[in-house]
Amino acid sequence: MLIATQFIAFITVIYILTSYIKSTSQIKSYIKLFMILSLINAVHVVIQVILYGGRKFGFAGIMFVDYVNIAIIVNLLLVVLRRDRGYLEFIFLLTLALLVIVSVLMQTRNSWVSIAITFGLLVMYLYTKSELYNISRAKIAYFVSVIILLMGITVLFIVSRTDFSDRVTNIEIKEEVDIQEDIGNSLLTRLLIWDTTFRAFSAHPIVGIGWYSFPIVSEQYSQLPEILFEKYVEGLTPHVGYFAVLAETGLIGFSGFILLLFMIIKNANRVVNKSRNREERFIATILLWVLIYITVSLSMTDAWLWGVGIIVWGFFIGLLGGLYRIVNKISIEQ
Numbered sequence: 001m002l003i004a005t006q007f008i009a010f011i012t013v014i015y016i017l018t019s020y021i022k023s024t025s026q027i028k029s030y031i032k033l034f035m036i037l038s039l040i041n042a043v044h045v046v047i048q049v050i051l052y053g054g055r056k057f058g059f060a061g062i063m064f065v066d067y068v069n070i071a072i073i074v075n076l077l078l079v080v081l082r083r084d085r086g087y088l089e090f091i092f093l094l095t096l097a098l099l100v101i102v103s104v105l106m107q108t109r110n111s112w113v114s115i116a117i118t119f120g121l122l123v124m125y126l127y128t129k130s131e132l133y134n135i136s137r138a139k140i141a142y143f144v145s146v147i148i149l150l151m152g153i154t155v156l157f158i159v160s161r162t163d164f165s166d167r168v169t170n171i172e173i174k175e176e177v178d179i180q181e182d183i184g185n186s187l188l189t190r191l192l193i194w195d196t197t198f199r200a201f202s203a204h205p206i207v208g209i210g211w212y213s214f215p216i217v218s219e220q221y222s223q224l225p226e227i228l229f230e231k232y233v234e235g236l237t238p239h240v241g242y243f244a245v246l247a248e249t250g251l252i253g254f255s256g257f258i259l260l261l262f263m264i265i266k267n268a269n270r271v272v273n274k275s276r277n278r279e280e281r282f283i284a285t286i287l288l289w290v291l292i293y294i295t296v297s298l299s300m301t302d303a304w305l306w307g308v309g310i311i312v313w314g315f316f317i318g319l320l321g322g323l324y325r326i327v328n329k330i331s332i333e334q
Contacts, residue, residue: 017318241298
């Protein structure tokens with residue numbers, strides 16, 4: 001029942017926002033609210049780390065490792081696409097630095113890979129679309145330089161902290177497992193889950209084992225020793241969104257899921273191209289790249305398919321749906 005409620009909430013959020021939004025100012029207010037909450041949580045993370053040390057995620061919980069990357073994308077686009085000068089530009093750079101530092105403090109490799117891939121794609125996109133956005137390629141180079149500088153500072157920080165560096169750089173792959181030891185954050189813990197996921201998919205490749213059912217039925221497909229299964233697989237999800245969909249819904253469901261992602265990105269890009277003014281295009285670009293980030297992130301985590309993650313995903317799809325209606329309505333009227 002809880003699982004069904006999550007999906008119903010996902011669809012409901014999309015439907016309500018798509019139907020309710022009547023103007024771009026509403027969308028801007030929702031994006032501003034997300035950014036304000038992200039910045040407040042970022043400050044909370046910094047305070048927690050200063051006071052208690054270790055990995056902290058603020059009041060938003062562990063999903064903030066991805067939420068902060070969404071905030072970074074929005075902030076990056078504010079720096080590059082807005083015409084602000086003086087103190088506003090300085091504030092945007094300051095908040096960008098804060099968000100990047102917090103991302104580092106949370107020490108999550110998967111989210112770093114996701115934002116790095118998205119950043120690379122974004123740079124190529126802006127370079128090829130510089131005329132559409134009326135921005136110079138020199139400004140794009142400046143934008144890239146700022147990020148590289150922040151990354152350089154980040155690397156220096158990592159190197160200077162031995163305990164921090166150990167977690168970030170060590171990916172432990174063991175040929176032999178001592179069951180008395182905690183395997184910790186090694187790649188082996190993921191491989192144990194993925195082995196069971198692959199066996200589940202192999203057993204039901206067409207229709208899968210049932211949506212959201214892997215944590216419940218994984219024992220039926222595991223060939224691991226019982227103690228390893230209970231410690232590292234039992235009750236857990238496959239950890240990778242695409243693996244989860246493939247195992248639980250089979251090739252049929254996976255094909256539909258890929259089509260859904262394709263249509264979301266295609267429609268977002270269509271809204272960018274159909275936008276009639278700078279404000280619409282700016283908002284559409286933010287939504288496009290937030291949704292691209294989530295699409296990339298699904299190759300690293302399945303948290304977007306569960307709990308608050310799926311609601312946040314639905315939130316941004318709903319904002320896109322609202323903007324799509326606004327842009328199409330204007331086009332029809334004209």
